Amino acid sequence: MKEDTRKFEVLRVSILSHCSFACVYCAPKNKPNPNILYPKIHYLTPELLESKIDILKNHIEIKEVHLTGGEPTLHKDLIQLIKTLGNLQVNEIAITSNGFFEDGLIEKMKQAGLTRMNFSLDSFSQSGFEKLSDRKLPVELLFKRILEAKQTGLEVKVNCTVLKGYNDGEILDLLSWAGENKIPIRYLEFMKMGPLQEEHADCFYSAEEIRNTIIKKHNFKPYRTPIDSTATYHITDEGFIFGIIANHTEPFCEGCNRLRMDSLGRIYGCLSDQTSFDLPSESSEVPVILEKAMNTKKTQFTGSELSMKFIGG
Structure with missing residues (x-):
């Protein structure tokens, strides 16, 4: 039997169980919330984050x-959370956002210690954006925020969750925009999570359909991909970099190094398992809990009723 050499190295923290959008793949209309773990909105406090990281x-x-959510930029103590991580000597601090937040926040986050921003960019068009997000907001603001983060000096990536009948016709437009602005774009297979099971x-x-769409306009070849990356990267002849995160058809579970924490400070070992664990303050008990969390990891992504709105990506 092959020895399991996986270990936790990346911590993804859902700092609040709330989002300003109601994206069709996360919180569609006329769908009951299947997750009874979060009857109220919860915010992870800087004090709780510090204590859990210390452990x-x-x-x-x-x-x-x-840092994820929900939408993490809605957290009133976001800057303090980032500073807390910096004080704990966490070298890489990232955040995923929908891009709709107050002016000046990007610079404040960078000054606090943020090193990378990932943006959800699911549509190139205004109509497509409204259909996916269920919000009548100007998509131009999202493009502006992405470029602002890049100009501020942060590492920037954009993520596009591809859904048939919604935005599969915008894959090439999004690639062109991202490539022309020298920003890597990652296309995600729609994950079987939450209310759209x-x-x-x-x-x-x-992933194969995504590649077949791109090859119609762009020749591409494999691009350097970190060994622990969830995406497989390619580069086009024009120099456009794109990745594909294929949880379902090309699973990467065997190399997963992610541990997740929700807004209550509970940890999860796998997106395909909604079992959570409390971190004990007694040091001798922590390895047992971490081993239990590791044992929930699957060899292939199977999905969960746990909504991405509550546990993050």
């Missing part, structure tokens, strides 16, 4: 902390 750092090497097959657009 974890004594047992695992944390290379990166990635039954409709998953109808909306699913595979």
Whole structure:
């Protein structure tokens, strides 16, 4: 039997269980919330984050902390959370956002210690954006925020969750925009998470279909991909870099190094398992809990009723 050499190195923290959008793949209309774990909105406090990181750092090497949500920029103590991570000597601090937040926040986050921003960019058009997000907001602001983050000096990536019948016709437009602005774009297979479990097959657009769409206009070849990356990267003849995160058709579970924490400070070992664990303050008990969390990891992504709105990507 092959020895499991996986270890936790990246901590993804959902700092609040709330989002300003109602994206179709996360919180569609007329769908009950299947997750009874979050009857109210919860915000992770800087104090709780510090205590949990302190516990974890004594047992695992944390290379990166990635703040997610919900929409993390809605957290009133976001800057303090980032500063807390910096004070704990976390070198890589990232955040994923929908891009709709107050002016000046990007610079404040960078000054606090943020090193990377990932933006959800699911549509190039205004109509497509409204259909996916269920919000009548100007998509131009999202493009502006992405370029602002890049100009501020942060490392920037954009993520596009591809859904058949929604935005599969915008793959090439998004690649051109991102490539021309020298920003890597990652296309995500729609994951079988949360309230769209039954409709998953109808909306699913595979990694192969994404590549077949891109090859119609761009020749491409493999590009350097970190060994622990969730995406497989390619580069076009024009120099456009894109990645594909194919949880379902090309699973990468065997190399997963991610540990997740929710807004209550509970940890999860796998997106395909909604079992959570409390981190004990007693140091001798922590390795047992981490081993239990590791044992929830799957060899292939199977999905979960846990909505991405509550546990992050």
